[in-house]
Amino acid sequence: xxxxxxxxHLERFLPYLVHRVGSRLADGFGVEFDAVGVHLQEWRVLSVxxxxxxxxxxxxxxxxxxxxxxxxxxxxxxxxxxxxxRERPVANQRTVFVRMLDDGRAVxxxxxxxxxxxxxxxxxxFTAAELQIFKSLLSxxxxxxxxxxxxxxxxxx
Numbered sequence: 571x572x573x574x575x576x577x578x579h580l581e582r583f584l585p586y587l588v589h590r591v592g593s594r595l596a597d598g599f600g601v602e603f604d605a606v607g608v609h610l611q612e613w614r615v616l617s618v619x620x621x622x623x624x625x626x627x628x629x630x631x632x633x634x635x636x637x638x639x640x641x642x643x644x645x646x647x648x649x650x651x652x653x654x655x656r657e658r659p660v661a662n663q664r665t666v667f668v669r670m671l672d673d674g675r676a677v678x679x680x681x682x683x684x685x686x687x688x689x690x691x692x693x694x695x696f697t698a699a700e701l702q703i704f705k706s707l708l709s710x711x712x713x714x715x716x717x718x719x720x721x722x723x724x725x726x727x
Contacts, residue, residue: 588711598692602684606677607651611636611644613681616653616670620678624657624669653677 580586596610614634631641648654653674657667693701
């Protein structure tokens with residue numbers, strides 16, 4: 571573990587830096603999402619369903635980092651617009667799966683080229699090798715944080 575810094579400097583404080591970047595990244599998606607009538611949280615749901623297929627509500631919440639209560643509202647709004655459908659398997663009526671509908675697939679097909687272009691534009695300050703390392707480090711940081719949360723949940727439960 572690294573030694574603690576002698577002084578606190580906001581501009582070098584990791585949570586501050588990550589939040590600033592995350593906020594700006596989210597703002598940058600606005601125009602593309604507005605054009606197809608989805609919000610950032612809805613895009614996150616659609617992209618997970620596109621990548622992994624039908625998911626339980628809990629798995630969607632975990633994969634998108636959206637709280638379960640908010641996820642229920644997001645899915646409800648998406649369902650009224652025929653982007654997704656909630657279903658209960660016959661074998662397990664307690665489980666709710668969400669699957670993407672044709673209208674949702676059309677939104678994803680329209681947005682994927684735009685989000686890829688956005689990623690290329692915002693990551694142009696990195697070489698290909700730097701970008702690969704940066705993504706790897708972000709993934710490691712995320713897994714470190716979520717492992718801590720999962721451990722705390724197991725200890726409390």
